[in-house]
């Protein structure tokens with residue numbers, strides 16, 4: 318998941334890094350109406366994945382056949398999940414993950430059976446125990462979702478772009494699939510699925526599967542995903558959605574009022590898939606489509622197979638943000654094809670994807686462009702290391718230790734940026750050609766499988782680094798994977814374009830009129846460098862001069878807008894506040910909301926503003942964004 322946005326503007330391209338930090342603390346404790354069992358500690362589970370309560374390490378979860386009804390008025394999903402299992406180790410019970418689900422009945426091979434739902438464990442939810450025998454094949458669970466389903470955002474019509482129909486979408490990563498499907502919810506557990514989804518007539522349903530391209534009269538849609546995927550890639554969206562084709566394997570879905578803009582914005586997506594294939598081998602998922610969600614989507618993008626979910630904040634009208642898709646597309650190799658075995662190995666998904674995404678950008682836009690992404694990423698890495706070192710230095714290791722914690726605690730810049738820089742170092746050390754051949758083979762050898770950090774390091778040791786003790790020594794792998802901070806051999810990108818930006822900033826600070834600065838060809842990334850490196854607080858007068866020359870307050874570019882509004886709060890530059898309120902009312906990305914509200918929370922006057930605005934617009938945000946912002950604003 319995540320979001321790296323690249324921006325093209327006519328010939329120009331801009332890119333930007335967007336990281337989202339999901340912070341969720343589960344506080345609900347609904348008692349179940351079934352026999353309660355004393356809650357177990359999260360760290361007493363079997364298997365290497367400490368975030369699933371299932372026993373799917375002993376029982377194969379082969380296929381899911383989902384038959385659900387989506388009630389937009391009641392804001393509830395109900396129906397049955399029929400699992401095909403192979404009880405190869407002759408277990409006496411099947412254990413599945415659930416979160417705030419009401420279980421109505423359970424059947425094993427057609428026979429109704431008693432079951433047991435544990436009391437909820439913080440973060441993890443409730444284990445569902447189902448008696449099975451060694452010959453059991455089909456397990457059916459009929460259930461309803463609860464109002465605390467963390468994966469689901471139910472939007473009222475006024476929260477959508479067209480404001481006519483309600484909308485639902487899911488966000489299952491990291492462990493939220495269990496809040497809408499009883500499942501074995503670990504990244505290392507793969508299964509195929511088919512689904513029948515009934516929605517109100519007039520709405521369309523889409524999943525991470527083969528998808529319809531037009532609405533039907535019945536309101537019932539059927540889906541098939543014949544390639545095994547983990548539960549965190551289960552996805553569903555329901556709304557007034559329409560489709561527009563880009564080429565024979567790519568296209569875009571959006572609300573009718575957004576579809577033309579979205580189609581225009583994503584013109585280059587087909588070309589991007591071709592570029593990715595040239596780098597690391599065939600795209601193996603069939604179609605690649607993009608769904609543009611209503612503004613409340615809490616993250617930039619989610620790599621749901623065959624159908625990337627993305628924020629509408631990348632629809633800028635000038636294709637300036639379309640390359641955000643490069644990150645989600647890259648996940649079709651790193652993440653969806655070769656998947657981290659546990660959330661402790663998250664860098665295996667995100668570090669690889671950041672690296673891959675920058676290679677796509679370099680291919681499409683040139684090295685001086687991707688160098689800017691690397692440098693902004695390095696700055697983010699330094700900030701993350703500084704922040705995390707204070708509380709828990711081990712959170713700056715690549716291999717994480719999330720035992721007993723919310724897996725979203727690991728969603729920092731470390732797996733993304735430290736991971737990507739580690740791979741960049743390997744590339745620099747062994748040479749690009751050798752590294753590219755290795756990566757292509759790695760994706761091929763591990764296709765549709767999961768991998769731990771240790772298995773990857775062992776694979777690299779016996780292939781890429783075999784008989785190359787010089788490279789091995791200079792990489793200092795342990796310092797990267799099992800050590801804190803930024804190792805001394807961390808590579809840095811070229812600074813060619815940013816040196817020019819820095820020179821212009823110094824001129825401005827020495828009172829050169831902004832209109833005289835050489836900014837004419839700047840992309841979003843140059844503007845971000847220009848603003849990021851300003852002194853901590855500019856005067857209102859300096860802010861006004863910048864605004865007069867560059868119209869930052871009115872920018873349609875949400876990356877620049879967010880940074881500018883943070884600076885406006887810091888400088889108490891009030892002319893920007895009305896536009897800032899509009900921004901906060903319409904944008905749901907935590908990457909934007911958290912720094913902006915966070916800056917307000919630093920002064921008494923700002924706290925008053927943050928509380929007032931948050932209370933007004935909280936309902937527009939996704940439950941995941943609400944959870945982290947509640948902590949930041951309401952619980953202080």
Ligand SMILES: [Zn+2]
Nearest residue numbers: 318319667670
């Ligand atoms: Zn990602």
